[in-house]
Amino acid sequence: MAILVIAIGAAYADHQNTTVSDQADRADVLVKVNLVRAKLERNISGNLQLVRGLVAAVVTEPYMGQQRFASLASNLFGEGSQLRNIAGAPDLVISLMYPMKGNERAMGLDYRHDERQREAALRARDERKLVLAGPVDLKQGGKALIGRFPVFVPSAGNTERFWGIISAVVDLQRLYEASGLFDDDLGIDVALTGKDALGPNGVQFFGDPDIPKGNPVIAEVLLPSGSWQIAAIPKKGWRSIPSNAWFLRAVMAAAGALIVSPFWATGRLLVERERNYAELRRLSRRLELALEASAIGVWEHDLATNDLSWDARVNEIYGKPCDGGSRGYTDWAGAIHPVDLAGAHADFDSAVASGGTYSSEYRIVRPDGEIRHVRSKAVIYQAPNETPKMIGAEWDVTADILLNSDLVRAKQLSESKNAELETVTARIEHIALHDSLTGLPNRRYLDQRLEEYAANARRDGGSAALLHIDLDRFKHINDTLGHAAGDAMLVHASAILRSKVDNRGFVARIGGDEFVVLCSIGNDIKQLAQLAEGIISQMREPVYYQGHRCRFGVSVGIAVDSAKHIEAKQLLVNADIALYRAKRRGRNRYEFFTEAMQSEIVDTKRIADEVLGGLERNEFIAFYQPQFDAKTLEIVGVEALARWRHPNKGILAPDVFLRIAEELNVVSTIDRSILNQALSDFEEWSAADLQIPRVSVNVSARRLQDEGLIESLEELKIKNGTVSFELIESIFLDGDDDLVSWNVDRIKELGIDIEIDDFGTGYASIVSLLKLQPRRLKIDRQLVIPIVASPKRRQVVSSIIEIGRSLGIEIVAEGVETMDHARVLKGLGCDRLQGYAFAQAMDSNDLKAFVQSRRLRAASQQLGGAISSNLARRIRS
Secondary structure, eight states: OHHHHHHHHHHHHHHHHHHHHHHHHHHHHHHHHHHHHHHHHHHHHHHHHHHHHHHHHHHHOTTOOHHHHHHHHHTTOOTTOOEEEEEEEETTBOOEEESOTTOGGGTTOBGGGOTTTHHHHHHHHHHTSOEEEEEEEOTTSSEEEEEEEEEEEEETTTEEEEEEEEEEEEEHHHHHHHTTTTOTTSOEEEEEEOGGGBGGGSOEEESOTTGGGSOOEEEEEEETTEEEEEEEEETTOOOSSOTTHHHHHHHHHHHHHHHHHHHHHHHHHHHHHHHHHHHHHHHHHHHHHHHHHHTEEEEEEETTTOEEEEOHHHHHHHTOOOSOOOEEHHHHHTTBOHHHHHHHHHHHHHHHHHTSOEEEEEEEEOTTSOEEEEEEEEEEEOOTTSOOEEEEEEEEOHHHHHHHHHHHHHHHHHHHHHHHHHHHHHHHHHHHTBOTTTOOBOHHHHHHHHHHHHHHHHHTTSEEEEEEEEEESHHHHHHHHOHHHHHHHHHHHHHHHHHHHTTSEEEEEOSSSEEEEEEEEOSOTHHHHHHHHHHHHHHTSOEEETTEEEOOEEEEEEEEOOTTOOOHHHHHHHHHHHHHHHHHTTSSSEEEOOHHHHHHHHHHHHHHHHHHHHHHTTOEEEEEEEEEETTTOOEEEEEEEEEEEETTTEEEOHHHHHHHHHHHTOHHHHHHHHHHHHHHHHHHHHHTTOOOOOEEEEEOHHHHTOTTHHHHHHHHTOOTTSEEEEEOTTOOTTSOOHHHHHHHHHHHHTTOEEEEEEETSSSOOHHHHHHHOOSEEEEOHHHHGGGGTOHHHHHHHHHHHHHHHHTTOEEEEEOOOSHHHHHHHHHHTOOEEESTTTOOOBOHHHHHHHHHHHHHHHHHHHHHHHHHHHHHHHHHO
């Protein structure tokens, strides 16, 4: 009854203890889950909040390019950022990216054609709010969350237009690490459910699928556009037994023992003796089995009589019959290998002399000739009234010895392989850091050494200098003689650079035909100029390749780490800027980087921003310069010219903005705007009966390469003969661009005349005229201006006019600045005149006033002539 009562009480107490322990464990897991949840919410919201600033910048600069986008986006990638990349997708097509490296495959991705990302992108656009999707598989590899921000920019009439999508890619691996999901000390296993922020209704995308089945602790992760569900259990599962269970049970057991111990103590003592006897028999049997299993033999040596007693296993080791016969000292010594005998004797005699432990290892030769390795250990024992004896054990260690020998050979082989591997690794590293063709260090090597080299130069009291060298006319050699010739030129150039630089620095090849020389100098930069001059001079020398005489030159940009101690990577950028200036100034020369160059870049950037802003504000307008019939001086057309109505600087000519517009790839946009304005103004002139027959509009080369040009012109419904397209001087008409030729033919079919502008400056040719068959051509002002005083120039212009007449092409002369020019050109047979002698370029309103004033003067002159004739008739009568 006592045992029953104690058992019931103990069971109840144990149950209550388990319940309290489970509640404590779940509370502890909930604390850790809340910490992970808070980190997830903070990290995701923090990353997306950073991108909102970039979205605001895009709203203010919707036409920003890749460089501007990368400059803004790079500020968001701080240390420890989980952002992997940020992509801009104007009109839902990715064309802006930071960082570009590693994300090239994503460029050009159209969300509307991507099944995995189309729904989220369109939902962000239609709902006009952030949409968080993920995890998703990225085209450039990996998994991430993608936050898509719809961007709407201001448009005309206080409205907004959809610009596109800014996608912020949050790297899942970094997010999980920053939120502590991979923390070894976290102590819980976590599962996340709710892909695409669908909460518990979504699918599980993180953690073991069995976690939700293990009675987990549940919490909700609130996201900017939905939620996730987080479930967690302890890493080793819920404890089935509380930590203090055994202590509590021990206390209850002790209490029970105090009650029942007197009843069984006596019986326990009765069976103890029998148990001891049984244990002794069991230990004896276990020892016997252990000796048998380990093949250890036991022997006894009487030191007084030299009699030996071997058990069956020792006899087996020595190859003796297991007959239980007596053995002597000679049985042991006679079996030892002759080489090991002296050592075995010495070990035995030493143990006997010292009375200590005997230990020896030696080889034995069995009767069948087999050699075995034996290890022996023994101690000296002397019972009362008995002679001293040595009792020991022996076992066969042949397998261990052979294994150790194999391991030694394997280690030697491994060390040999490791040495070979180190040699190969060093070779691979050398290949990775050097150009395979020239043997020079490559860009990767330069990046590794640049900062260190500059620091060493400053530490030694000097400055680091960098020469960026680019081969001129290298592409021509490559294209005409083949890549083998190009490779030979590169090897030749590298040899020259090595010889010129010598031990003053090192030379690297960082691109196709680009080299860099990195050296340190003192205060005298003249030595850099001398080095550059020497390189340029020697590079000009002809090189013979398979009987061909090859010539090429170099342009050199030089940058010096001045007292300001600029960053080493900026040094390479500065040298590149100087190289660009050297190429623009005629090549085969060198230029030092200056602050003025930096200012020029800043000014160019400012003008580029103003040009893009001007396009948004429609600041580019059409001015018109009339064209006159050379014989009657009647207006026979106007040329539409692009002007920039700058908000601060007034009307600006193309020489201010055209080069930058070409770099921004917006010349086609300006051309299209000027054409639309010209067509609108032409309709207004026709309604006012100004009788202006046609308008000429300049067309850029890029516009002629537009596949959608003809379709856009067809939509304008231009009347036949009212518009002429002037192919500006940058178009090389002798080329074989099929698209340009096809567009020109279709333009003619639409009733639009073709004119060649700036004829005589070297861009157009007789072959061009025969191929293109233009309606008219314009003689460049550089040829027209000198004709009054230069008979030779007059003869050149006369020849052009004769060529045009023979081909049935009308001739227009521009740059007619005086009436003397007009008389000479009329005498030479020119058809039309254009220049300041008759009228300057003017806007539409001024042109209207100009035409009307000419009409009034003509009408008054006719009226005056009629009055004079009437008076004359009356006088005669």
